[in-house]
Structures are given as structure tokens and as C-alpha cells.
Amino acid sequence: MSVKVRIPTILRTYTDGSSEVKADGGTLAEVLASLDANYPGIRARLLDDSGKLRRFVNVYVGEEDVRFAGGLDTPTPEGTQVSVIPAVAGGAR
Amino acid sequence: MTTTYADSTTPGTHTIRPGAFGNATELRCRECGATSPLGAHYACFECFGPLEVGYDFPQVTREQIAAGPHNIWRYRELLPVPADVASFPNTEPGLTRLVRADRLAADLDLARLWVKDDSGNPTHSFKDRVVAVALTAARELGFQVLACPSTGNLANAVAAAAARAGIRSVVMVPHNLEQQKILTTAVYGGTLVAVEGNYDDVNRLASEIAGEEETWAFVNVNVRPYYAEGSKTLGYEIAEQLGWRLPEQIVVPIASGAQLVKIDKGIRELVELGLVEDAPYRIYGAQATGCSPVSAAFHAGNDVVAPVKPDTLAKSLAIGNPADGPYVLDVVRRTGGSVEDVSDEEVVDGIARLARTEGIFGETAGGVTVATLAKLVRSGKLDPAAETVIINSGDGLKTLDAIAGRVGPKATIRPTYEAFTEAGLA
Ligand SMILES: Cc1ncc(COP(=O)(O)O)c(C=O)c1O
Numbered sequence: 001m002s003v004k005v006r007i008p009t010i011l012r013t014y015t016d017g018s019s020e021v022k023a024d025g026g027t028l029a030e031v032l033a034s035l036d037a038n039y040p041g042i043r044a045r046l047l048d049d050s051g052k053l054r055r056f057v058n059v060y061v062g063e064e065d066v067r068f069a070g071g072l073d074t075p076t077p078e079g080t081q082v083s084v085i086p087a088v089a090g091g092a093r
Numbered sequence: 094m095t096t097t098y099a100d101s102t103t104p105g106t107h108t109i110r111p112g113a114f115g116n117a118t119e120l121r122c123r124e125c126g127a128t129s130p131l132g133a134h135y136a137c138f139e140c141f142g143p144l145e146v147g148y149d150f151p152q153v154t155r156e157q158i159a160a161g162p163h164n165i166w167r168y169r170e171l172l173p174v175p176a177d178v179a180s181f182p183n184t185e186p187g188l189t190r191l192v193r194a195d196r197l198a199a200d201l202d203l204a205r206l207w208v209k210d211d212s213g214n215p216t217h218s219f220k221d222r223v224v225a226v227a228l229t230a231a232r233e234l235g236f237q238v239l240a241c242p243s244t245g246n247l248a249n250a251v252a253a254a255a256a257r258a259g260i261r262s263v264v265m266v267p268h269n270l271e272q273q274k275i276l277t278t279a280v281y282g283g284t285l286v287a288v289e290g291n292y293d294d295v296n297r298l299a300s301e302i303a304g305e306e307e308t309w310a311f312v313n314v315n316v317r318p319y320y321a322e323g324s325k326t327l328g329y330e331i332a333e334q335l336g337w338r339l340p341e342q343i344v345v346p347i348a349s350g351a352q353l354v355k356i357d358k359g360i361r362e363l364v365e366l367g368l369v370e371d372a373p374y375r376i377y378g379a380q381a382t383g384c385s386p387v388s389a390a391f392h393a394g395n396d397v398v399a400p401v402k403p404d405t406l407a408k409s410l411a412i413g414n415p416a417d418g419p420y421v422l423d424v425v426r427r428t429g430g431s432v433e434d435v436s437d438e439e440v441v442d443g444i445a446r447l448a449r450t451e452g453i454f455g456e457t458a459g460g461v462t463v464a465t466l467a468k469l470v471r472s473g474k475l476d477p478a479a480e481t482v483i484i485n486s487g488d489g490l491k492t493l494d495a496i497a498g499r500v501g502p503k504a505t506i507r508p509t510y511e512a513f514t515e516a517g518l519a
Contacts, residue, residue, distance in 0.1 A: 009304045010136055019305065045141075055397065056124070056141035058414075060297060063290075065414070067400055085300045086136035087143070087416060 001026050003076050005035060006083040014039040023082075028061060029072040031082055046084065056087045107235030110175075114233065116151060117173035120144040120318055123420070131173070133234050133310070135317045143416070144318045146173045153366055155337055158329075163188050165222055165326040171362060172326070173319050174229045182257045183228055184250070186221030187326050189213040191334040191482070196450040197463070201470050205480045207340070209331055210453055216253045216277070217488035218246035218409075218456070219352060223323035224254045224312055230319035231310035238263055238309040242299035244292050244348060244409045245274035246456075246487050251312055252281035263309065265295050271408060273491045291403055293414045313349075321417075324352045328359025331482055332369050339363075339374050341479035344466050346458040346486055347378045347387050347432065348410040350417030356484075357424045376424050377475065378432035379465035381407040381457075385434035387418045392432075396422055406437040406495055407457035409487060431474050439464035444489060444496055454489030462486075 005023050007015050015021050021038070025031035036043035048054050052072075059066045060083040066074045076082060109131070119128045124142025135144055153170050161167030165187030166179045179185075189211050198206035211219040224239075224247070231239055239255040240263040241247050248264040255262030262283030266275070267290060279285045288295045296314075303311040312320045332339055339360060345353040357376055363369045380388045383405025390398045398418030403411035415421070425432055435443070440457055443464030448454050455463070462483050469475035489496070506512040513519065 006301065008136075008300075010138060010141070054141055055419075056136065056143065058297070058300075063294065065293070065297075065400065068402075083297070083301060085297060085304075086141050087414075 001076065001078045001080075003031055003078075003080045003082050005031065006081070006085075008084055008086055010086060011042060011045060011084065014042040014045075025076055027072065028059065028066055028074045028076055028082070031076050032072070058085045058087050059083070060085070109233060112175050114146075114173040114230070114319075115175055115178075116148045116170055117146045118149045119147045121147040133236075133315050135315055146318050146322055148173075150362070150366060153368070155333075155368060158333065158368075165225060165323065168326055168329050171329070171359075171366075172226055172322055174226060175233065178229055181229070181232065182259070183225045184215040184221050184254050184257055186214040186225055188330060191331060192451065192453065194451050194483075197447065200446065200450050201467055202477055203470065203481060204478045207331075207335075207480075207482045208447070208451060208453060208485050209327065209482055210485045211327070212453070212455060212459075212485055212488035216246070216249040217491065218250065219324070219327065219484070219486040220246040220250035221254070222326050223247075223320045223351075224250040226323035227310065227312035227316050227320035228254045228258060230316045231312070232258070234310065234316070236308055236310035236316075237261070238306070239312060240264065240299070240302075240306075240309045241312045242266075242292065242295040242314075243278075244411055245270050245278075245491065246409055247313065248274060248278040248285070249491075252278045252283045252285070255283055256281040265299055267291050267295055267408075267411075269408075271492050271494060273493060277491065292412050293400070293403075296412075296414075313351075321351045321355055324355035325359030325362070327352065327484065328356040329363060331356075332360065332363050335480075335482075337369050339369055339372050340482040341373070342375045342377065342430070342475055342481040344377045344379055344462055344469070344475075344481065344483040346410055346462045346465075346484065347380050347421060348412040348415065348458075350378070350387060350415045350421035352484075352486070353378055354417045354420045354424055357428070373429070375428045375430040375475075377430040377465070377469060378421055378425055379462045380432065380434040381405040381410055381440055381461050382434040382436050383407070384411045384413055386413060387415055387421050388432040388434040390418065391422055391425065398422070405440075407440055407461050409456060409458045409492070410461060431469070433465050433468050433472075433474075435461060435464040435468055439468070441495055441499055443467070445499065447485065448489070453485055455485040456487035456489050456492040457495050458487050459485040459489070460495065
């Protein structure tokens with residue numbers, strides 16, 4: 001399944017400056033894996049050492065914050081918009 | 094790393110003038126400690142952690158401060174602003190009154206209580222403080238538009254400050270905001286956008302736009318490190334107005350939590366600079382139960398804050414995913430305070446109680462704070478014998494609906510003396 005991923009300024013060095021890229025996968029975890037295959041290293045910026053989303057990164061699938069929706073297991077249907085946004089400050093999990 | 098920062102520094106060719114940020118020297122990650130040059134960044138390039146302003150403070154004396162302007166610029170040496178900051182148009186907030194609240198104290202069986210009444214600021218909330226600093230940073234960084242997502246008060250402050258500075262503002266608010274806050278923002282003539290969603294949705298949208306609109310300073314997004322410093326002045330003023338000493342207990346309302354965290358930072362700076370004597374103080378946070386993620390984390394013993402979907406009358410505090418939540422927990426735990434939450438009914442009681450006892454009409458955030466104070470006294474978590482300061486952060490005229498239906502005329506009478514006496518009003 002193909003989805004669109006919005007990339008924050010801070011990570012655009014990985015995407016050659018692109019603010020939006022395509023990725024594949026039926027869940028957020030798969031989308032991040034697909035992203036990493038095309039833009040190596042980007043997943044490690046988003047996940048901590050234990051493989052969880054970093055505390056200061058907010059990820060939205062459609063309009064829903066994935067922390068309300070199932071975290072990395074959140075389904076990403078065809079055509080979904082995924083947005084990665086640095087938390088404005090402290091962030092939360 | 095420097096090249097990366099330069100790439101993302103906002104208005105391309107703009108050079109920062111010397112001394113643009115006063116005694117501020119760098120931005121520092123609150124998580125990993127990585128530092129970066131002063132600029133328009135808010136997230137650490139290493140770990141995404143939030144950045145805050147670091148300084149190399151000179152010796153500042155009480156006399157110097159007292160001789161300064163009658164507003165927050167009296168503390169300019171402790172803020173990320175240039176020495177000539179006062180010569181640029183701004184709303185000049187600050188030095189609001191610290192009211193000795195003996196009648197509210199008696200009502201709650203407290204020994205000594207003060208209300209720091211920030212409803213006296215130019216747009217009637219503490220947000221004028223943070224916006225004044227953010228506007229200064231925006232100007233020094235060459236931004237052309239002042240923008241923000243807001244729960245209402247920030248919208249007022251940004252629209253007014255931009256009007257005074259003669260620049261455009263773009264302010265985004267949840268569509269179901271209080272009518273008073275809509276009008277008191279729109280009147281300044283900027284672009285006001287109502288977004289179909291709650292504050293957290295608006296905030297997310299603003300963060301995305303901030304990544305695209307390179308000439309826009311989102312006060313609480315891309316210039317947040319500077320913005321947040323404005324709240325330190327509340328800590329400075331409380332100490333100065335108490336005769337350069339610290340209160341023992343402070344109760345602060347929480348939305349994002351930035352205000353509470355920065356009041357603590359301000360107090361610690363005063364101690365480090367020798368401007369006040371070191372003394373223990375406790376900071377308490379106040380939330381409405383319908384949006385109390387920080388209180389929940391505090392009581393569960395967590396150091397992360399799980400987001401919630403807000404449902405409360407106290408809309409100015411309705412941030413379900415509070416940016417500074419984890420740092421609030423650090424501050425209240427370190428100082429020996431706590432975070433409590435109160436029902437909407439208690440909030441309205443709190444508004445009425447402050448008004449009846451002290452003649453101060455606070456907005457819902459003030460109601461949350463007064464009700465939390467009462468709860469802290471009841472539960473024995475706050476020492477009734479110790480000196481206490483509470484923050485009234487906004488004006489009741491902005492949230493009239495909260496008390497409509499609760500208060501009103503005693504009677505409606507014909508204009509005759511007879512009617513007056515018949516109604517039993519004498
Ligand atoms: C009146 C009032 N008090 C307190 C706050 C809380 O501020 P903070 O987001 O810094 O915690 C807000 C935030 O919007 C507010 O409008």
C-alpha cells in the first residue's frame with residue numbers, strides 16, 4: 001500500500017530536501033521500514049534504541065496522533081497521509 | 094552540525110546583528126545537552142529534544158533592575174533581547190500587581206496569600222510577556238509575519254503585538270473558542286483562522302505550516318525557545334515585589350506547562366545571580382479534570398505524560414498533549430510540590446470566590462488555580478502557615494460564559510422607591 005509521508009525540516013537532509021515522499025506498508029512500522037530502505041538512517045532518527053517512537057517525535061496517520069491509535073501498529077491504508085512532526089517541546093508518549 | 098543549522102535558518106540572507114539576543118549565547122537541548130547557535134530552531138538536531146536559551150549573565154544588581162522600565166524590559170539583561178529592546182514598538186507587558194489577598198486567605202484558612210494578577214497586562218493575560226520576547230526574536234531574526242496556534246489568550250497577544258509592530262499576524266484557534274476571545278483577537282486586524290479541531294489539532298497544523306512558511310515566526314513553535322523565556326519574568330516580578338525574596342509556595346495553572354517551568358527557571362536564576370537569598374520553595378501545578386494529563390502522570394508516578402482529548406470549560410488550559418509536561422513533573426517533584434486537578438464546577442466556584450473575596454475577576458484558568466489552591470489546603474498538601482502566591486493569568490471578561498447563569502441581578506424592579514423597598518433590597 002502506498003502512502004505519503006510528510007518530512008519535517010529537520011529530517012529533510014535524508015530526503016534531499018523533499019518535504020513529502022512516498023512509502024509503502026500496511027502499518028506505520030512497515031511504512032518506516034520502507035522509508036528507511038529509500039532514505040537510509042531516517043528510521044533510526046525516529047525510533048529510540050528499544051525500537052519505540054522517540055519521545056519528542058509526533059507521528060500522525062491521517063488526522064490521528066498514533067499514540068491514540070496503536071503506535072507503530074497503526075494501520076496505514078492506501079493513500080493515507082502520514083506526518084512526522086517534532087514535538088514542540090517536551091513531548092510525551 | 095553548524096551547516097545543518099544554517100540551512101534551516103529561516104529568512105535566508107538575514108544576518109543577525111551583534112547583541113541581538115543580549116546575554117544569550119546559545120540554544121541548548123534540554124534532553125541531551127547538545128548546543129547550537131542562536132537562530133530559529135526549536136528541536137535538537139541530535140535527538141529532537143526541545144531547545145532552551147543559555148546565557149552568560151553579567152553581574153546585575155537590584156538597583157539596576159529597579160531603575161529600568163516599568164515593564165518586563167527591566168529584566169532585559171536576563172532575557173534573550175538586545176540592550177535597546179525598549180526602543181522598538183511592543184506591547185510592554187509586565188510589572189502587573191501582586192495583590193495581598195487577605196480575604197481569600199481568611200476564606201481558605203491561609204496565613205499569607207498573594208495573587209499575582211496578570212490580567213492587568215495589555216491584552217489581559219500573561220501571554221503578552223511571552224509574545225513580547227518572541228516578537229523581539231522574530232524581528233532580530235528577520236521574520237515578517239507573527240503567527241501562532243492558540244487556545245485564545247495567545248491569539249489576543251500575538252494579534253495585538255503584531256498590530257503595534259506594524260507586521261502581519263496569522264493566528265489559528267480551535268473553532269469552538271469563546272466568542273470574547275475570537276472578537277478580541279479579530280479586532281486587531283490580523284488573519285484569524287478558526288480550525289475545526291481541538292488545540293492539539295491546531296498545534297499540529299501550525300507545526301506543519303511552520304516547516305513550509307520560511308518568513309513566519311510561529312511564536313510557540315519555531316521561536317519557542319525565546320518565547321518561553323518571557324514567562325521567567327513572572328518569577329522575577331514575584332520576588333522583586335515581595336522585596337527581593339522568594340515565597341514558600343506558588344500555584345500555577347498548566348496548559349503546555351511552559352509558564353510553570355519558566356517561573357522556576359527565573360527563580361533559580363535570581364538565586365544564582367545573588368539577587369535573592371536561596372530558600373526552599375514549592376511549586377504546584379493546577380489543571381482542570383477534563384484536561385489533566387500532567388496531574389494524572391504526577392499521581393501515577395510517571396515521568397512521561399500520556400496525551401488526552403480535552404473536555405473542559407477551561408479552554409485556555411485545554412492542551413491534551415502538553416509540550417512541557419515532563420518538565421513540569423521534574424519541577425514539582427524537585428521542589429516538593431504537586432499537580433492537582435479540579436472539576437469544572439469547582440472552576441466556576443474558584444472564579445466566583447476570587448471575585449467575591451478580592452475583587453479580582455479571573456478567567457477560567459484563574460478559577461482552576463483558586464480551586465486547586467483550595468483543594469491543596471483541604472488535602473494538607475499545601476502548608477497553610479507558609480507564604481503562598483497564586484497566579485491569576487487571564488481576565489474574566491474573556492470567558493463570560495463560564496459564569497453566565499451563575500451570577501446576575503438580585504431583582505428586576507420598576508424605577509420607584511416603593512418597588513425597591515417591596516423587593517426587600519434595603
Ligand atoms: C490564561 C492562561 N493561563 C495559563 C496558561 C498556561 O500556560 P502554559 O501553556 O505556559 O502552561 C494559558 C495558556 O494558554 C492561559 O491562556
